[in-house]
Amino acid sequence: MTAAARIHDRGYSRYTDERTGTGGAVRSLYRQTLQQALGFRRSVWQKILPFLSIVLAYLPAIAFVGMAAFANTQPRVAAQVQELLPTYAEYYGFVYAAILVFVAFVAPELLCADRRTGMLGLYLASPLTRGTYLLARGAGTLTLLLLVTLGPPLLMLVANTLNGTGPTSIGEFLTTLGQVLVSGVVIGAFYGALSLAVASLTTRRAFATVGIVFILFGSSVLTQLLIRRARFSQDLFLANLLLLPLELVFRIFGESGHINRTASEAQTLPLALAWAGWTGGCALLVWLRYRRLEVTR
Amino acid sequence: MVTARELTKRWGSHVVFDRASFEIGSGVTGLLGANGTGKTTLIGMVLGLHRPDGGSLRVNGLDPETAGALVRARVGYAPEHHNLPPDIRAHDLVRHIAELHGIPARVATARANDILWQVGLGEERFRAVSTMSTGQRQRVKLAQAIVHDPVLVLLDEPTDGLDPVQRDDMLALIRRVGTEFGIDVVISSHLLEEVERICDAVVILSGGTVAASGAIDTLIGAGRGVLVQLDTDAATVEAIAEDLRARRFGVDPGQSADQLLVTPLPPPPGLSATTADDPGTSPGASPGDRTADGPGDLHDAVRDVVVAHGAGIRRLSSSTTRLEDVFLQAGAEDAPPYVAAAEEAP
The missing domain is CATH 3.30.70 (Alpha-Beta Plaits)
Incomplete structure (x- = not known):
């Protein structure tokens, strides 16, 4: 042992400084939500799926920005290239698979695991309540979904604007920015609430993931069949949980008729109300489920 | 530390507590009772997770029902179950729990290190929980329960699943927490021998009431x-x-x-x-x-x-008289409740 070496037994030390309270607990759980879903401080395998989804969501945006920049330097092919580039609303069609992977993965990873591993009991034994727990988890889930629903169109907007291929005035830029922000939140909140609701019903992540996919695609297939084959009302499209938010995004950008005929015939107000109803209903289901959940009995 | 007066709690038609009164003082207190006598329910009420149907409960002078967040900020809890998140490292888990209880991030990191050393997991602190033995997981649970310097820590069956050697080590560690660390401890257990070994006082639950409570020396001494x-x-x-x-x-x-x-x-x-x-x-x-x-x-x-x-x-x-005799006598249907004077409790 050198002269400078020391062995310190710090023992047990009291903590007498100020505590961060409920706000600190919510912030800590919010931060942990992001880290857990993205696989930080976890094995490599748990990083693969979230980062693959993010890459898939951003890759088209980067490619389209590159194409727009290329078109800007090649006046002869500019028109043809511009024709190939999607609008902001159409962009979601390119990355819908990545969004759905994220949707089907994130909430089950968080809620199911907490109940299955008993972490929920430890969380509720802290200054967190059931409400603040759900607030932190819900905010984290929304943030993660915004990463793939808001990030790529925002990247496109900023890059296109800097490249001179985007909005031509501040007013137009701000309008498009508002549309991008609202669209990202519309898709993120809808799928976030839906996935949290499904995840609140089971402790098995795989069941929740399969359930989310089944509900989304099942509702789409079923409503399409009932409308087209059984001649049900066109309003049944409002129960198409896969395409409802996507159609609403088109309306936000002032577009319509890109998904299918039944979607284009739906009125915007009922679409918006259905979106609010489904989102609020799912959030309510989560709250009711957790309000009655016994954790230490 | 914990005072209950006329405490009543029902789960449906099942009466868990029927106007039960008791006090839990400082030191290490055992919470004894057969399965279904309300030990875990009481822990839930102390944490403010279950609402009493009648009577009053005070923890550190606060009502957990109305000041639950304040109570829980200064109370530690180690659950009975063993299934902690498998893929998280012990240090990360303990640090996260410290932050949840109001310890700033940088301090929480240092305290997580220190406390894992204190419970004998210094070299193992960066291992994933899934790779740890049952004994090590019990230590992780204890570490996360005391990392934020609580005034009271609730341990639900802390020696469950441990072999005799591990149990001895864990009991010695809990005794250290209650004496050297200065944290009041409540152990929920059905193992009388271990409660008798390390506890200063005991609360025995039976049939919806507190069948006996007080200092162990007082309870046992009555039968010498x-x-x-x-x-x-x-x-x-x-x-x-x-x-x-x-x-x-x-x-x-x-x-x-x-x-x-x-x-x-x-x-x-x-x-x-x-x-x-x-x-x-x-x-x-x-x-x-x-x-x-x-x-x-x-x-x-x-x-x-x-x-x-x-x-x-x-x-x-x-x-x-051993604690087992007191327990059996208190738990007998016709036996009158034996409650040692509250002031005799340590």
Whole structure:
């Protein structure tokens, strides 16, 4: 042992400084939500799926920005290239698979695991309540979904604007920015609430993931069949949980008729109300489920 | 630390607590009871997770129902189950729990390190929980329960699943938490032996009520005495019992007709129990007419009375009550609740 070496037994030390309270607990759980879903401080395998989804969501945006920049330097092919580039609303069609992977993965990873591993009991034994727990988890889930629903169109907007291929005035830029922000939140909140609701019903992540996919695609297939084959009302499209938010995004950008005929015939107000109803209903289901959940009995 | 008055709690038609009153003081307290007697429910109520249907509960002077967040910020909790998140490292889990209880991130990192060393997981602190043994997981649970410097820590079956060596180590560690660390501890357990080993006090739950509570020394001490098995007829046994009672000893029948359980009674007010020259002899009393303080005195006194009656002694041994005896007596349906005076609790 050198002269400078020391062995310190710090023992047990009291903590007498100020505590961060409920706000600190919510912030800590919010931060942990992001880290857990993205696989930080976890094995490599748990990083693969979230980062693959993010890459898939951003890759088209980067490619389209590159194409727009290329078109800007090649006046002869500019028109043809511009024709190939999607609008902001159409962009979601390119990355819908990545969004759905994220949707089907994130909430089950968080809620199911907490109940299955008993972490929920430890969380509720802290200054967190059931409400603040759900607030932190819900905010984290929304943030993660915004990463793939808001990030790529925002990247496109900023890059296109800097490249001179985007909005031509501040007013137009701000309008498009508002549309991008609202669209990202519309898709993120809808799928976030839906996935949290499904995840609140089971402790098995795989069941929740399969359930989310089944509900989304099942509702789409079923409503399409009932409308087209059984001649049900066109309003049944409002129960198409896969395409409802996507159609609403088109309306936000002032577009319509890109998904299918039944979607284009739906009125915007009922679409918006259905979106609010489904989102609020799912959030309510989560709250009711957790309000009655016994954790230490 | 925890005070319950007329506490009532029902789960549907099942009454868990029926106007139960008790106090949990400082030190290490055992919460005993058979399965379904409400140990975990009580922990839930202390944490403010379950609402009492009647009565009042105070934790560190606060009502957990209305000030749950404040209570939980200064209370640690280690659940019974073993299934912690498998893929998280012990250090990350402990640090996260510290942050949840209001410790700033940088301090939480340092405290997580320190506390994992304290519970004997210093070298293992960066291992994933899934790679740890049951004993190590129990230590992780203890570490996360005390990392934020609580005033009270609730441990639900902390030795569940441990082998004897691991259990001894864990009990010693819990005792350290209650003494050296200065954190009050409540252990929920159904293992009487381990509660008796490390607890200062106990609360025994039975049939919706607190069957017994108080300092363990007080509860166990009430039954100290001498068990004598006589070699004589029943009439002589009864005569010996009467003689002992006349000499101010407590006398109860043993498990068989020829046995007597003799216990010392406190001296009458104003009468000194012992003198320097003749321990155990009151001034002016005959040699046999005395109360006994030490076990030897009691043995001698009983022997003298038996010999005076011309009876033989088959067996003369100390009879000390164990916590198990208190538990069984308190848990018996007809047994009256035995509640030691609250002020006698440590």
